[in-house]
Every structure is written in C-alpha cells, then in structure tokens.
Amino acid sequence: MAYKALKSKGGKIVLKLERGDDVLESITQFIEDYEVRDGVLLAGIGSLSKLGMHYVVPYEDFPEMTEDEDELDERIVSEGAWEVGNMQGMIHDGKPHVHLTVYSPERDQTISGHLESGCRVHTLMEMVLEPLEGLESS
Template identity: 30%
Template sequence: MIKPYAKRLLEGDDLRLSLLEFIQLNNIRAGSLLTGVGCLSHAKIRLANEKNVLDIEGPLEIITLCGTLTAKHVHIHISVSDRKGQVYGGHLMPGCIVSYTAELCMIAYNNLNFERQYDLNTGFDELVVLKVSN
C-alpha cells in the first residue's frame, strides 16, 4: 500500500534536516521523494566524486528534487538554477536553506522497509529493500 504525503517548508528551514525530521515524525520506513519545488537562499551540494561540495549563495530556484527515504537517512539529488539560469546538481547536503517556501511531495511504501548497508563493491552505504509482511 502507498500513502501520500505533502509538506511545505518555510523561510529559514534546512531542506535536508527538515525532510529527515518529517520522515522520522511520520515513521516512514520506506519512501520516495517524488518532487520538490521552491527557492533556496543558500545551497550545499555534494558532487559525484564524494569529496567536493559546492557552496552556492542564492537566490536559487529548485529545478529537481527526488530520492529515497529511510527511517534514518535520506538519499536526495537536487538541481538548482541561479539568477543567470546556470544549473548545479548533485547530492543534497545539510545547509540548503529555504527562502520563501519549498513544497515537497512524497510517498511511503507500507509493505517495504528501506535500510542502508555498506557494500564492499561500491564502498558506500547502499539501499537494501526488505519486504514487510502485513
């Protein structure tokens, strides 16, 4: 069974931390962030090489926002554009601060449990999908 959720964040909220707090308050054990729109005054985005983090001053428009949600971790990708239309993207990090508002739409999978476990092949904590009996 799938359960939809929506959340509006306000100016000054940290996008990643607010999302994780929402997941934990609603006891979402497996979910997807389907979409997110809004504006940021500041963004921190980790690039694919796992070492470099872009630190970007706004105003920024959220172009895409999606990912997987577990009870203890959110794996979210974001792309934002600046006032000239230049686009930046990567992993959502703490420090992405909402300006004005951000709107998030999510779903939870009640028949699944998402966890993260270290994978020797990739060297990262990877998604593990477990079925939950109802």
C-alpha cells in the same frame, strides 16, 4: 523549523517548508515524526537562499571505492538565490537520499547533485512524499 504536512487519502504527503528552514533537517525531522522507514520523494520545487550539495567529480577510469568516498565528490556551499527545478529521492531505513537540480540566475549556472545539510529555503519549498510499506531487501 515548522514544516507543514498535508496527507492525501491515497497516502501521499505534501511537505511545505518556509523561509529559513533547512531542507534536509526538515525532511529528516518529518521522517522521525511520522516514523517513515521507507519511501520516495516524488517531487520537490522551491527556492533557496543558501545551497549545500555535492556531486561526483569527473575521472578517467572508475576508481576503486574506499571507505572514504568523499574524495570522489565536489562540495558546494553557496549563498544567494537558487531556484530548485527538481528534487527527488528515496528514504531507506529512515534515512533520506535526495538529489536536486538548481539554477542560479546571478551566476547563470545549473547544478545537479546530492542534497546536504545547510540548504536554506528562500521563500517556499514544496515536496510530495509517499511512504512505502513492506519493502524487503532481496
């Protein structure tokens, strides 16, 4: 994992990942290296050779949340070519919460959901992040 971070004068940072990098691990490492407590992932594009994500499954009535919210999610782990059309999210208390929309030409399938560890960059991944300072909970 050898991400490149390019910082603009305005405070935004372009994060570039290369083939084989784990997307979530790279974002997490960047957060630790640059001591980002809070921030926003404004955009991300690229391609994946392995997809790891989850999304909420359909249900008739909104279920009561339990400590194990995993039962409400469908998990996907898939090898193959995936094009990332959009990626955005938040960083809060040093933890990333990232959503993405991907398309597989092999499957003619578009999926949107929550990024998980295991997503591997196929050729390139580029993201724009902006650290936010002074956020307080209300």
